[in-house]
Amino acid sequence: MVILRIMLCGFLLASGIFTLLVAIYSFRKRDPATNYFAVFSLSITFYSLGYAMELYSDTLVRMRFWNFVEYIGLPFLPALWLVFTFEYNNKHIGLIEKLCIFMIPFMTFIFRVTNSLNHFYYLSVKVTSNYYFPVLYIEKGPWYWVHALFVTSCFIVANYVYYAVYKKSIGPIRRQGAILLIASLLPWVTVVLDLLNLSPLDIDYGPFAVTSSVILFFIAFLRYHFLNIKPLARDKAFELTNDGIIVLDTNYNIIDFNPSAVVICNDLRENVIGKDVQVVLGRYKGLVYSILNEAESQCDLEDPKGNYRVNTVRILEVNHRQVGYLVTLTDITKYVNMMQELNHLASRDALTGVYNRRYFVELSSREIVKAKRYNHALSLIIIDLDYFKQINDTHGHQAGDLVLIEVVKCCRNSIRSIDIFGRFGGEEFVILFPETNLGECNIIAGRILKNIENTIVSYENKHIKITASLGVTGTNFLYNQSLDIFLKKADQALYQAKSEGRNCFRCLEL
Template sequence: MPNEAFVYIVIVSLAGILSSLLCLYAYFRLKDVPGGKPYIFVTLFSAIFTFSYAVELSSTTLEKILIWLSVEYLVLPFIPTFILLMCLGYVGQKLKHWMSYLLFLLPILTIFMHATNELHHLYYTSIELNRDSPFPILKLEYGPWFYVHSIYFFLCFMMSMISLGMELRKTRLFRFRMQIILMVAGIMVPIIANYFYLNNLSPYGIDLGPVSMSISFILHGAALFSYQMFHVTPVARETVFENMREGVIVLNQEGVLVDYNHAMLNIISNLSSQCIGKPIVDVIGRGTHLAEIVLHEKECDFRSSLSGDNTYYHIRFSNVKNKYKFMKIITFVDVTERVDLQEQLQYLARIDGLTELYNRHFFMEESEKIVSSLNKKGGNVSIIMFDIDHFKSINDTFGHEAGDLVLARVAGVVKNCLRSHDIVGRYGGEEFILCMPDASLLAAEEMADFIRRNISQAVVRYSEKEITVTSSFGISSVLIRGEAVQATLQTLIREADQALYAAKRKGRNCVELFEKVG
C-alpha cells in the first residue's frame, strides 16, 4: 500500500473513531436534551461513512470500491438532514411532523437513485479508476441527481448556520456564544472540504468529506466537553431562564456572580453583564439589608421599592452540584399579593369596619403591651371610657343608617384629638375606650373634656337634617410599679366603666373620675 494512501486511511479512521466515541457519549448522556437525538444519529452515520470510506481507500479493485461506495450512500444522504435537525433542536425550533418527514424524502430518493444508477446513470454518468493517482481511487462523472443532492446538502448546512447565527445575536454570555461558534465552525469545515472536492482541488481527487469529519467533530467535541454543549443550551436559557417571572441569580462556591435573568433587573437595578465575575455582595452593596440576607443565606421575605411601589419577594436558597463544582441558586419569588392579603386580613382582624378604630380584642392586646412596657420603667396610664348619650333614640328616630354615620363621625373626632401614642377602640355598640400611656388623671380629664366638647360641636347631616350628639366619660388612672399587667388593665377598665355610669347618673354630657365616685 502506498504511503499516501496509508496516511489518508489513518486520518479517516481516526475521524471514524472520534465519531464513534462521541456517538456513545451522546447516547448515554445527551439523548434527552435539546438536539441530542439528532446528534446521536449524526455521529453514528458519520462513523459508518468514514469507516466505509477508509475501507474504500484500502480496496484495490473497482468492484470492491463500488461495494463500499454503496455502503457509504446508505447513510451519507441523511447526515445533512440530522445536522439541520440537531441545530434546530439546539435553538428551540421544532418542526411540524410533516416537515420533518419531508426532509427525509430527498435522502431516501438519493439512496434509491444511487443504488439504481446502472439503470439510468442519473447519479453518475461514468465510473472508473483514476489512472493518475498512486493508489486506486474512483474517478466519477456526475449526473443531474448528484447536483440535486449537493444542493440539498448545502441548503441543510446553510439553514443550520442561519439558525445558529440568529441565536448567536440574542445570546450575551460567553460560554453560550462559544458553543454556537464552535458548532458553526464544525458545520463549515465539511462545506469547505466539499467545495475543494467538487472543484477537483483535492489531492488525487480524494473525497475530503470524510477527512473533514475529523476536524468537524474535534470542534463539536470541544463544544461538548469544554463548554457542555446541550447541557445548558442558549434556547434553555432564553426561553426558560430569561422568561421566568421569578428573579434568579447564580453564584459560584465563592459567592461570585455567574449568571442572572432579566427579572432580577427589577430587584437589583445596577446588574449588568459587567457584574458577572464580581462578588455578589459588592454588586448589591455591602452593608445593605439584601446583602446581609444573601451573605447569611436567610430565607425570608424582602421588600423592594425600586419601582416606586413596595414589592415583596420571598428569597430562597438552593445548592446545585454537578460533577465538577457547586453552584448556588438564589430565587426571588414575587409574593406581593400574598403579603398584601396578609396585611389586609390582619387589618380586618384588628380594625372595626364601621368606625375604623381598633376592635375590642386588638385594643386589649395593644393596651396590655403599653402597660407591660410601663412595668419596666414605671409611669402613669389612664383609661377613658365613653359612650354616646341617648344613642338608641337616634336609631329609633332617624334609623340605623343615621346611627352608623353618627358612630363614624364620633370616631373621626376622637382620632383627631388624641396624641400620637394614645390608642382608641370601639368597646361595643356606642361605647368607646381610650388608653393613654404616660398620662396622669388630670391630663386624662383634660383630654376627655376636650373630646366631649368637640363631639358636642360636631354635626352629622342625614336626609337634609342635622344631628348633634353628646357623650359621657369615665376615667381611671394608676401609677404602675410592677403590677400584673392583665390585672392592672382589667381593674382600670372596671373603674373607668363605673365612673362612666356615674357620669350618666349625673345627667350625661360630662366627665367623671373614678376617685370621685362614691
Template sequence: MGTEVVVLARFLLTGVALLLAFLAYVSWSRRKDVPEAATFAVLALSMAVYSFGYAGELAQTAVPAARFWLHIEYLALPWAGALWVMAACKHNGIKSRPLLLFLIPVITFVGHYTNVHNLFYTAPMTMVHRPPFWVLTVQRGPLSLLDNAYLMVAFCIGAWIYLSGLKHASSLVRRQSVVMVIGSFLPFVGYFTYLGGLSPWGLDITPVTLGVTCLVMYYGIFHCGIFNVSPLARNIIFNSMRDAVLVMDTYDRLLDFNHAALAMFPVLNQRNLGTPLLPMLNSAPLLAGAIIRGDDKAEIQIEYATVEHYLVRIWPLFSSSNPDSRQMGRAVVLANVTAQVQLREELRSRAETDALTGIANRRRFNQVLHIECTRFTRGHAPFSLLMIDLDYFKEVNDRYGHAAGDEVLRQVAQILLATLRSTDLVARYGGEEFAVLLTETRIQGAMVIAERIRAAVEERVISADGNEISLTLSIGVTSHTEEDAEAVEELLKRADEALYRAKAAGRNCVDAG
C-alpha cells in the same frame, strides 16, 4: 515523490486555513453567548490568513514570489500574540489593556512592510533547497527578533492565565479549564520548535499547531462548562420565565443571567461572567444576605423608584438528576411579589380597620391591649383605658336617618384622632361605642384627656346629611398601674362600669374606676 509531499503539505495548510475560517465564522455568530467568542473569532481568522499565506509560500522556488506570500502571512501574524492574551483574559474575567497589548504588534507590523527601506526587520532573503521543499530563509533584524520574542512571551502569558484559571476553577467549569490549559501550550511548543530549528525541513509548523489549538479551544469554549451543566435553566427558565435568574458556581461566581436580571441590575454584563456576584449587588444588600445565608424562601425589598417586593428562591444545580450527585452551582430566582404583598397588607388592614370610620376595629384594639398588658408585666409601663359612648345616639338615627348617624360616627372618630397623641390608639368598639388606649399614662392624665375629648365633642356642631347635629359623650376611665395586675377582661370590665356610672350620673361626664 517530492512533489507529492509538497502538494500534501499545501493541501494540509489550506485545509487548516479553511477550518480556521469556519471556526471564526461560527464563533463570531455566538459572540453574545460567550465573553471571549468575538476575540477568539478574530484570532482564528488571523490564523486562517497566516496558514493560507504559508501554504502559498511553500509552493514557491523564487524569492520575489515567496516574499509576496510572506506579506500575506504578516497581515495576520503580528496580531496573534495580543489576540491570544486578550482571549485568555476574557475567558478568566481579567481586564486587559488592548492599547498596551497591540503596541509592539503595530511596531513590528509597520517594520515588516517598510523593511525594504531600512532592513530593520530582516536582511536580504534567500531560497534554500531542502528536498523536497524550497524554504525561504532570512537573517532576522531587531524588529523580527522583537516580534518573535513578543509572540513567545504572549503564548506563555496566555498559558499561565489559563493555568491560573484551572487552579481556581470550580467543579462546574473544571473540565473546560483543563481543556483550555491543554490547548494553550500547543502554540508555544510549535513556535519554539520552529525557532529552535527542530521542525522537519526547517518548516514553520506554527500554523498547524495553531489550527489544532483553535479546535481544542473551540471545544473548550462552546462545548464545556455551563452549557452542558444547565441546559434546562437556559432553555426553560431563561427563555420562559419573567422572573430574574442568576446562575452561580459553588464559589458564588456569576456564570449567567437572563434579561429580567439585567433589567433589575444594569451593572451585569457579559464581561462580569466568571467574577464574584456579591460585589455586584450593592444596590440589593438584602438579596446578597439571602444568598450568603442560602435562604431558600427569603422575601426581600429592593428600592428603585418605588419599593418592590421579591421572593428569592435558591435552587442547587447538580451534575445529574441523581440527588446524590455533586453540586455544581446554584440558580437564584427572584419573583416579583409586590402585588401579592400589597394585597396581603390590604387584607390585613381590612381585618383590623373599621370600614365606616377608618379607625381600628375591636379586634385590633383587643390585640394591642393584650400587648400592652404584656409590656406592663415585663416593665410595669402604666397605661389607661377609655370607654366612650355617644349619648342618645339612637335618637340621632331615628330623627335624622342612618346616613346622618353614620356621618356623625365618622366625624366623632376624627375628633378623637385630633385630640389624642400619635402614640394612642382609638377604635370603634361597637355601634356608637369607642375605646381609647393611652400609652404611658396614669389615671390623672387619663382623666384630663377624657375631659378634653368630652368638651371637644360637646362644642362641635356636626353637619350631617344637611342637618346640624349637637351631641355629647359619656366616658369611663380606668388605668393599669404598678399597684394592680388585672387581666384584659378585668380592665375592660372596670372601664365599662365607670362608663355605666357616667351614664347614670346624667351623661355628658367622665367617671373613673
C-alpha cells in the same frame, strides 16, 4: 503522492476514533440533547472510517463496499444535527415532526442500498484519478439532488437557530454560541463545493468538515464546563420571564443573567461577567447574604423599590457534581402590598378606620403584658355616644355613619399616635393609653368630651348636635389585671356617667 494519500486516510481514521470516543462520552451524559449528539458523532464514525478505506482502496469493488459503509451514517447526519440543535436550545419538537425529518434520510439509505437495482441515487460509479491517486467518481442521480436539498435545508435551519442564540446571548454564552455557529457552517460549505463540483482533488471533504464541527463543539463544551446542563438553553422562559435569573459558577463568579435581573439589579452589566457576585452586588447586602447562605429569603430593594423573594439552588450534573448556582429573584411587591392591605382591612373598622374589636383586643393584651413587665401606668376610656339610636331613626343611617366618622376625628385630635383606638360596637369606642396614669387620662377624657360636644355634623341642610358619655379607669401598677378587668371597670364608670345625665365622664380607679 502516496504521502498525501496516507495523511488523508490517517486523518480520517483518527477522526473516526475521535468521534467514536465523543459518542461514548456523550451517551454517558444521559441527556436527550446529548444523546442525539452521540448518535450524530457515531454516524460520523461510519462516514469517516468508510471514506478513509475508500480513499485507501484501488479497485472499484472495494471502493463501492466502503462507500456503502459510509452511508450507514452519512444520510442521517443532517437530520441528527438539526434535531440536536433544536433539543440543545430547548426548542422541543414532537415525535411526528422528528419522523418527518428522518423520512428523507431513511429513503436515501434505502435508495443507496438498492442503487444497483434502480440507479436512483447514483447513475453510474467508476474509478478515476485526480493525478495523485485513484478516487471514486459518481454520476449523481435524481435522489442525490433531493438529498442534497434536504442537507442544505437542515444546515440552513440549524445555522439560523445558532445565529439567533448568538444574537440574544451575552458574555461566555455568546462566545460559545459563536463557536457553535461556525461549527454548523463548516459542513454546509463542503456541501456547496460538492454540488458545484469545486472540491479540490475530487475528494469528499464532508467527513473532514463534520469532524471539525465535532471538535469545535467539544471545545465549546469543555471550555464552558461549568454550564454542563445545556449552556445554550437560554430559551424564551429565560429571556422573557419576569423573574430575575443569575447564574454563578462554584466560586460565586457571575456567568450569566437575564434581562429581568438587570431591571432588578441595575449593577448587572456585560462587563461584570466573570466577576465575584459579592463585589458586583455588594450594595444589595440582603441579596448577597441569601446567595452565600443558599437560603430562601425576602429582600426589600430601594432601587428599584420593591420586595423580592430570593432563592439560590445548586446546579448539579447527572452524577450530582456541582457546577454552579442558580439565583432567582421573584417580584413579590404586589403580594406584599396585598397582604399589608389585607392585614389592614382585617384589623380596621371599615367605616371609621380605627382598629376593630379583634385587633384592639390583640394589641391591648400585648400592651398590658408590656406594662406589667416594666411597671408602667395604664389607663382606658370607653366612649358611648348619647342618643345615637335617635339620630339614626330621625336622620337615617347615613347621617349616623357621618356622626361616627366625625367623632373618630375628634378623638384622634385628642390622643397620641401610640394610643390604641378601636371601635367596640355600634356607637361604642375604646381607647387604651400606654404609660398614662389616671390623672392624665382624666385630662384627656375632658378634652375628648369637649371636642365632641363642640362638633356639629351637617347632613342634608340639617345640623346634628352630638354628645357622649365616657367611662375612665386606670392604674399606676399592674399585677394580675387583664383587659377584661379594665373593660369591666370602665364600663361601670360609663354606667355612672349615663345615670348622672350623660355628656360627662366618670372615673373609677382599678
